[in-house]
Amino acid sequence: MAVELPTPVLQAAKTLWEYHHIYDPLAKADLIIGLGSYDLRVADHCAALFHQGLAPRILFTGKSGNWTGNLYESSEAEAFAHRAVNLGVPAVSILIEPHATNIGENIRFARSMAGEHIQRVIMVTKPQTQRRVRATADAQWPEVATLVTAPLTRFEDQPTTAYSLEGLINEMVGDVHRMRIYPIKGYQTAQSIPVSVADAFEFLVAKGYHHHL
Structure with a gap:
């Protein structure tokens, strides 16, 4: 109840x-980055953005955090990737970073995996963590243009x-x-x-x- x-x-x-809301206007990017959490709606939103043609790849990042230690059988990133594949995203278009345990690590580890020639990324997170993602990305990945968004959840x-x-x-x-x-x-x-x-x-x-x- x-x-x-x-x-x-x-x-x-x-x-x-x-x-905590940001909801940047979106534009085409080099990569969609989905930050792992308890909220699989983030994976759903990443898949929707991919199908809209906003980026050619999705990188899911996350091991476990404060609320997901026993939620998934695998890491957050793997659970999100599984969800996206079920929603029609080709597995070949998905990168998995399964080690990050907080937003700072999400961004640093994603940055390391993303490779060179990345100019713009779309970061997808929960509605209530958008501002923290914005502040962290601007500090720890300043050379890339970051658009922050989330599912439109009440x-x-x-x-x-x-x-x-x-x-x-x-x-x-x-x-x-x-x-x-x-x-x-x-x-x-x-x-x-x-x-x-x-x-x-x-x-x-x-x-x-x-x-x-």
Whole structure:
């Protein structure tokens, strides 16, 4: 049964949800990069973009993370590739990077596999991790033009049987925290954090959504 949360918590969570969105306008690229996670809708979206002719290859990256340790029989990347093949993407058009355990590694390892002469990539991730992907790619793969997108999923539909609403909120709170500290470490570019987002972050931390800090 779905957990009903107080309206102020939901309002604060939706503020963070909107903040994390990027949804760049897309153009043809050299490579689609699908970041592994619990959310197979990302693989579906990668397949759809491939079939639209936006890139000739897909690279799926991911070993396991905070929420996928026991979700797939294989790595995230292999599970996503299997999904894409079932959706009609030729296996020969798919690269698999099965070792990354966080977004920084997703991008660094994908960069190493992508080869030379890559000028533009489309990075596909969950809706709520788009801003972190943007900030990380701009810091760690600056020579390539990166377009960031995600499935067009509603906030209410993002939780799954394997990933709760509480998990979603904790993740979004944690990523705002990373927006603050990772630029200092050189992991990400600095991101402007509006007052409304900072207030929602502090409110949710005070309400106990601090498990991904």
